[in-house]
Each structure stands twice: as C-alpha cells, then as structure tokens.
Amino acid sequence: MTDKEAAQLITGAAKGCPKECGQAYAPVNIALCKYWGKRDEMLNLPVTSSLSLSLPELGATTRISFREGHDQLFLDGVEQSRDSVSARRVSKYLDLFRPDRSTFFHVESESTVPIAAGLASSASGFAALALALNDLFQWNLGLRDLSILARLGSGSAARSIYTGFVLWHAGTREDGMDSFAEPVDGEWPGLCMGLIMVSRREKAVSSRIAMKRTVDTSALYRAWPAKVESDLKNLRQAIEKKDFDLLGRTAESNALAMHATMMDSQPPVLYWMPETVEEIRKIWRLRDNGLPVYFTMDAGPNIKMLFMEKDASLIREHFPDMEIALS
Numbered sequence: 353m354t355d356k357e358a359a360q361l362i363t364g365a366a367k368g369c370p371k372e373c374g375q376a377y378a379p380v381n382i383a384l385c386k387y388w389g390k391r392d393e394m395l396n397l398p399v400t401s402s403l404s405l406s407l408p409e410l411g412a413t414t415r416i417s418f419r420e421g422h423d424q425l426f427l428d429g430v431e432q433s434r435d436s437v438s439a440r441r442v443s444k445y446l447d448l449f450r451p452d453r454s455t456f457f458h459v460e461s462e463s464t465v466p467i468a469a470g471l472a473s474s475a476s477g478f479a480a481l482a483l484a485l486n487d488l489f490q491w492n493l494g495l496r497d498l499s500i501l502a503r504l505g506s507g508s509a510a511r512s513i514y515t516g517f518v519l520w521h522a523g524t525r526e527d528g529m530d531s532f533a534e535p536v537d538g539e540w541p542g543l544c545m546g547l548i549m550v551s552r553r554e555k556a557v558s559s560r561i562a563m564k565r566t567v568d569t570s571a572l573y574r575a576w577p578a579k580v581e582s583d584l585k586n587l588r589q590a591i592e593k594k595d596f597d598l599l600g601r602t603a604e605s606n607a608l609a610m611h612a613t614m615m616d617s618q619p620p621v622l623y624w625m626p627e628t629v630e631e632i633r634k635i636w637r638l639r640d641n642g643l644p645v646y647f648t649m650d651a652g653p654n655i656k657m658l659f660m661e662k663d664a665s666l667i668r669e670h671f672p673d674m675e676i677a678l679s
C-alpha cells in the first residue's frame with residue numbers, strides 16, 4: 353500500500369465542502385518509551401509501540417489555504433525556498449490530499465519550539481497540518497483517523513493529536529489502519545518536564561536517517577523490541593500507580609538504550625555533545641544525593657528532565673537555564 357492509498361482510505365469517504373482556510377494547533381510530545389525503527393518506511397509504521405507525554409504549552413499553530421501555481425510554506429514567518437528540505441517534505445505530504453494536480457496550498461506554521469533541534473518539532477508540525485487539513489476540507493474525521501493521517505507525515509506526529517499521556521499502537525496490518533495513537537488514562541498533577549537546551553543548531557543527521565541506519569546495521573537493535581515491551585509495561589504501571597521513580601527510571605533507561613543502538617550503527621550516530629554528558633552526570637549526582645530527577649533525550653543533544661513540582665525550585669537552583677515545559 354502507498355501512503356497516497358492509505359490517505360485515500362481515510363479521506364475518500366469523508367464528504368465535506370472545503371472552507372477558505374483551515375487552522376489548528378498541536379502540541380509537542382516527548383516519548384518516554386521511544387519510537388525507534390520502522391517496519392514500513394513509506395507509511396511510517398513502527399517496529400514497536402511507543403508512549404509519550406504531550407507538552408500542552410509547546411507546539412505548532414498551522415494555517416492552510418488554497419493557492420495557484422505552487423505550494424508556499426512559511427515557518428515562523430519566513431518563506432521557505434521551494435527546494436528546501438522542509439518545503440519539499442510538506443509538499444510531498446500535501447500530494448496525498450490534492451484533489452487534482454493543479455491545486456496548491458499556502459501553509460503558515462508558527463512553532464514555539466526551535467525547528468529540528470531534537471524537540472520533536474516535526475511531530476507537532478505534521479499533527480497540526482493534518483488537523484488543519486481536516487478543518488480546511490471539513491472532513492470531520494475522528495481523532496484515530498487524524499492520528500493515522502498525521503503519522504503519514506512523521507511517525508511521532510501520530511501522538512501529537514492528543515494531550516497528556518499517549519500510547520501509539522504499533523499495529524500489525526500492512527495498510528497501517530491499526531497503527532494509531534490513543535490517550536492513556538492518568539492525570540498526574542505535579543509532574544514536571546524541564547528542557548535543557550544544549551544546542552539550538554539543526555542536527556547533522558536527521559532522526560529519519562539515524563533510525564533507518566540503526567535498523568539496517570545495529571546488532572544491538574535486535575534487543576530493542578523486548579526492551580520496549582518491558583518498558584511499556586513499567587511505564588503503564590508507573591502512570592497507574594503514580595510511581596515517579598519507576599516512571600523516571602524507565603524513561604531514562606529507554607532513552608539511553610535508544611542512543612546505544614545509534615552508537616552501535618555503521619557509521620555511528622552520536623548526538624551527544626560534551627555539555628550533554630556534563631548535564632547527565634549532574635542529574636545522576638543530584639539523584640545520588642537524594643533528589644528524584646531523571647532525564648530523557650530524543651535524536652539530538654538536548655535533555656528533558658523529569659521531576660515533581662515539590663522539587664522544582666531546588667532543580668531550578670541547579671539548572672538556572674532550564675525551561676519548564678510542563679507542570
């Protein structure tokens with residue numbers, strides 16, 4: 353099945369009268385158990401399920417309307433050249449939804465996170481775009497279908513359709529219709545996530561390329577699906593019982609295991625910078641001294657710390673540059 357056929361399967365039956373402009377917001381999500389490795393590259397079907405936490409304050413607002421001639425993409429007010437990576441990726445995604453070859457789109461997206469700095473901006477970006485297209489075409493799709501459409505743009509976008517804890521089911525079907533995200537029950541007042549920006553620079557190797565290289569070349573990756581299965585079980589239990597240490601320990605170990613598979617790839621992928629290691633050691637030192645703080649990382653050098661609100665002022669003293677993203 354192609355991505356176009358998959359999109360058609362969902363939008364084909366939806367009858368709506370397009371509006372002049374569609375608009376939507378989608379939050380960033382940070383995986384506590386990572387999506388790392390695809391079983392189908394065209395449909396962004398994952399090897400394993402994954403679990404994330406959405407950061408309601410950080411995200412992308414996207415507006416889309418029709419235009420003639422060619423697609424036009426503005427990111428944070430700056431027009432992207434037509435042959436830029438981002439414009440081409442967005443146009444390729446829009447190809448899935450063009451009613452005919454002469455329909456083009458004007459897309460404007462404003463993000464509260466730096467693009468491609470390892471803060472999952474593609475997740476909120478493609479989720480907001482899928483939601484904005486639903487608004488533009490007046491499809492009135494359910495969130496499960498919208499999660500599948502977002503996934504076709506970027507895998508992790510499947511989870512950015514929701515707030516709170518979110519589980520993306522890997523699914524087993526070849527057409528991917530059972531590979532969508534759903535919210536996980538569990539409000540957790542007082543749970544905080546703090547961002548330590550080690551670098552805002554665009555990364556040299558995209559997560560898409562790093563992920564493929566890992567699947568193709570890392571022997572360690574063979575152990576990944578079993579690791580995910582046990583981490584997901586622990587995370588779900590941690591959320592249910594509000595067991596912060598279990599949540600933090602599991603998320604940190606999952607992120608480190610993902611980075612270990614990248615480092616084991618050929619050629620190796622290492623996103624860490626010297627400051628990344630310094631901050632990790634600092635977190636471990638504080639924890640050894642009794643402060644419950646853990647971290648997770650995505651495909652980049654930046655660190656997302658997990659801690660409880662009662663410890664926030666102490667954490668801030670140790671990390672004065674930290675941006676609190678959830679509390």
Ligand code: DP6
Binds near residue numbers: 383388474560
């Ligand atoms: C490390 O969703 O960006 O952030 O499906 O190729 O667009 P594509 O990949 P993407 O990968 C995200 C990887 C990750 C882990 C995660 O968010 O689960």
